[in-house]
Amino acid sequence: MSNNYPLKRLCDVGVSLLDCEHKTPKPNVSGYPYIAIPDIQNGRLDLTNVRRISKEDYLKWTKKIKPQAGDIILTRRARVGDTAVVPEGLECAIGQNLVLLRSDGKQLSQKYLRWVLRSPQYWVQVEKYLNRGAVFDSLNCREIPLFEIPIPPMKIQQKIAAILSSLDDKIEINTRMNKVLEEIARALFHRWFVEFEFPNDEGKPYKSSGGRMIASEMGEIPEGWRVGNLRDLVTFSYGKPLKENDRLGGPYPVFGSNGIVGWHNEWLVEGPGIIVGRKGNPGIITWSPYNFYPIDTTFYVVPLSKDYGLHYLYSMLEKLQLSHLSADSAVPGLNREAAMSEQIIIPQKNVVKIFEMIADILYSLVKTQDEEKRDLRTIRDRLLQELLDGEIIA
Known part of the structure; x- marks a missing residue:
């Protein structure tokens, strides 16, 4: 765990929790993505099988909460605590048992928030506040803002985010x-x-x-x-x-x-x-x-x-x-x-x-790229902890 940076609650560093609509719109053949828990994979959005909704339903479901680029989507049930970032240019609505986390940027960089919510310190908080259920475990919307995370100075937050994002960009390529x-x-x-x-x-x-x-x-x-x-x-x-x-x-x-x-x-x-x-x-x-x-x-x-x-x-x-x-x-x-x-x-x-x-050659290349992605994720996750421990950036 980090010894160099103070632990502060999300609610105390300008992070807002925005809750979803607690109902589900009808699926549509085409239209706007409606993000559900299965669409969040390995810290990213995967829209391959995403449900689509009509423009009318999109406007209804984003009247209360409209996702914007950089927002963190967090799962409250099923794969509890998994997160993904809303990318630039994506107009979407979020489904039940998902919330958005958004920083005001004064004490906590939104880009740093993305990474600290993948860290071991974060998962300790998930376990601390987890509600065990007979069917599903869950997180309570009132308790997520109480999560404590390490808060380095803003310049160090930005450096950490830049280093980890460069590795993530290669994974995305x-x-x-x-x-x-x-x-x-x-x-x-x-x-x-x-x-x-x-x-x-x-x-x-x-x-x-x-x-x-x-x-x-x-x-x-x-x-x-x-x-x-x-x-x-x-x-x-x-x-x-x-x-x-x-x-x-x-x-x-x-x-x-x-x-x-x-x-x-x-x-x-x-x-x-x-x-x-x-x-x-x-x-x-x-x-x-x-x-x-x-x-x-x-x-x-x-x-x-x-x-x-x-x-x-x-x-x-x-x-x-x-x-x-x-x-x-x-x-x-x-x-x-x-x-x-x-x-x-x-x-x-x-x-x-x-x-x-021919297909074997193509899918062999896919496998090679996948293995490199897995190695890069391992490096990224280990580096994340070292950065949060203050062992690399002073």
């Missing part, structure tokens, strides 16, 4: 690069297996170069391809339940329907692998390059043939958008038999083999 690589893989899949413009024997696009097409119940498909069902290529196996306390620590990611929900010291499935959301966020497809533990809100994919590799199957499942098969209930779920019966076009093995080789 890697994240963006990975999105580009993944989009290349998706575009290639669409070009080859949806538009049927895979290379023919002369290396030219098959369909537009006069490749023979045959009729099928799913429309015209290349000669030698066929129509089948998802069960011809894969099966879905059920994830296993895991006690809440078992999700802490360890090198193996624990996957729920919203992605990584924790870490464990044991794995259930040898990676790489594909996870399919079963409950809560049904049909969402996630890729894990590592050994992993899928919990009971998910399926994991078991290929039935080595001729149809995981990269092809991942792209194919993404394209299928299985979420349309979810049952209409209080907790939507993906029916495995309905998914297995989904009609698909099954390409010739030689085309899949070439795609798999």
Whole structure:
């Protein structure tokens, strides 16, 4: 713990807590992001699967509290105490069990606040004020402003924020690069297996170069391809339940329907692998390059043939958008038999083999960038503590 900087309560250094609307708007096909707990990952916002709301609802939900760039979003339930920063240019509303923290800037830099709320000192405060519940743990809005954090002089706050932000910028560059690589893989899949413009024997696009097409119940498909069902290529196996306390620590990611929900010291499935959301966020497809533990809100994919590799199957499942098969209930779920019966076009093995080789290169680069990100996060988090201890900046 810090010995060099005084501990002060958030409410005493000009930090305001802004509470959310305690109700949820209807989802919309397009519109403004409505930030929920699953959209906060590793200290950042991930808007990949964010709910969208109409302009009318956006105006209602931001009348009381309108997020602005630099605000800290804090989770009060589920993954209690996780935080993320509202980036420049994002117009959004925040959902239930989230609050905003905003400094007036007189004693506490907003950029420093971002980092101190990732520190060990902060997590001590979370544990101190945590309300243990039968279903969910939670933080009380009245108690969060009582959190005590180390407060160095403003110039040192700014230096700490600048050093840590430079590392975080590199992490963000890697994240963006990975999105580009993944989009290349998706575009290639669409070009080859949806538009049927895979290379023919002369290396030219098959369909537009006069490749023979045959009729099928799913429309015209290349000669030698066929129509089948998802069960011809894969099966879905059920994830296993895991006690809440078992999700802490360890090198193996624990996957729920919203992605990584924790870490464990044991794995259930040898990676790489594909996870399919079963409950809560049904049909969402996630890729894990590592050994992993899928919990009971998910399926994991078991290929039935080595001729149809995981990269092809991942792209194919993404394209299928299985979420349309979810049952209409209080907790939507993906029916495995309905998914297995989904009609698909099954390409010739030689085309899949070439795609798999290219995709493997792309996803190997993604994995390398991910590993670098993990190393950078470790360096950043260790440096954070040393900076707060006053061991580097005087």
